[in-house]
Amino acid sequence: MDIAIAGLCKSFHAGRRVCKALDRIDLRIASGEMVALIGSSGSGKSTLMRHINGLCVGDAGQIAVGGRSIQDKGRLARDVSDVRAGIGMIFQQFNLVGRLSVLTNVLAGTIHHLPLWRSCLMRFTRAERMIALEALARVGMAEQALQRASTLSGGQQQRAAIARTLVQRAHVVLGDEPIASLDPDSARKVMDALARINREDGTTVVVSLHQVDYALSYCPRTIALRAGSVAYDGPSTQLSHERLAQIYGSDLPDLLAPRDSGATDTPRPTLALTPAAVA
Ligand SMILES: Nc1ncnc2c1ncn2[C@@H]1O[C@H](COP(=O)(O)OP(=O)(O)O)[C@@H](O)[C@H]1O
């Protein structure tokens, strides 16, 4: 499904201070694209994602997903929960229920489609369990299906969250910094899983990323926000150092150094800015 955003504005008021979190955002993301959303902390990435799935209402502008309105001029669409059922969300802080099994967490993705009494009871049919197991297998997590979610590593939890969007039959997946707190190896597995559902199912994926090198390796298109406005929107391969410096300002050196995963002897991934390195 495609995402269409026109004239989206959002301000937050804190006392007498007004923060323009989103300032006239116009974006079109076609069905089946895999797009990176970058920008320094506070640039509006999370706020934009929260508007796309209707968790947050703008002051002005429109958003439609798959041709159906999410919100229009500051009002949520009346059937927003129906439209939202097709949008999967993955957060930086893992949003699984720790005391439940991985399989049950993934089955929770079917809840949009279930009558309320069945979702309250957490009763699932054999067919539903099979679908959830298949989804876990696709993200390389079949073996962990019966483990408690709290026993999973961060990267495994994120892959389980991706499996949940598969069970949900989401046509759009929004990932809000899903790899921000992961080591490079786990981060790569999570990005591989997102790339796979994008490639094989045609799922539209929008993922906000702290590290630009992941945007380059996984996402043909990058959208950069700066202070609530679109500062760059184009091929990831054309993000030159100069452009990145404009987008990030003084945060740039920090961004180029991948976060330390604790191991000092592992080679650090380097930022590759040439098209050849992306191919
Ligand atoms: N609920 C809120 N109340 C007040 N200000 C907010 C709220 N949510 C976000 N903001 C502000 O909006 C701006 C964008 O925030 P956010 O979307 O979280 O940025 P990012 O995800 O890029 O780090 C920031 O200045 C932030 O302080």
Ligand SMILES: [Mg+2]
């Ligand atoms: Mg954020």
